[in-house]
Amino acid sequence: MSKVLFLSDPSRADVSPIxxxxxxxxxxxxxxxxxxxDEFKAPIEQIGADFKAYNQELNIFQGEKAVEDEEKPKSGLISALLEPMKFIDDILVQLRGxxxxxxxxxxxxxxxxxxxQLLDIPKTEQAVYN
Structure with missing residues (x-):
C-alpha cells in the first residue's frame, strides 16, 4: 500500500480530476x-482521504482581499510570491512526521x-483537460 500526497489548486477544474x-x-x-x-474538505473526506487545509492567511489560491492599511500583511498570491517559504513551510509543518x-x-x-524535493518523494503531474 502506497502513501500518496495530493496537492491541489482549490478550483473545481483542478480538484475534480485529481x-x-x-x-x-x-x-x-x-x-x-x-x-x-476548506471548501473541498467534505468531498475529500467523503472519499476517505486525509484532508489538510492551506493556512487561510497563506492561501495563495483565495481571492485577494482589499488591504485597507498599508502595514497589514499581504495575503494570498502576493504573499506567496514575495515570501514563498511561508506557504511551503506551512505545508511542511502539517506533514511533519x-x-x-x-x-x-x-x-x-x-x-x-x-x-x-524537500520531502524527497517522486512526483506525478496530472494533466487537466477541459
Missing part, C-alpha cells in the same frame, strides 16, 4: 493525504517541485 484519481487509488488500497482549501511514496498535482500547482 479527486477522481484519489478516489480510485483509495479504492485500490492506497492511503491518500489531500491538500486543498508523515512519509509519502509519491505526490500527485496539477501542472499549474506552484511550488510542487520544491515541496517534493
Amino acid at each position: 479527486l477522481s484519481m484519489a478516489n480510485e487509488m483509495i479504492t485500490r488500497g492506497e492511503q491518500v493525504t489531500f491538500f486543498s482549501s 508523515l512519509k509519502f511514496d509519491y505526490a500527485v498535482f496539477s501542472p499549474a500547482y506552484p511550488y510542487a517541485n520544491i515541496i517534493t
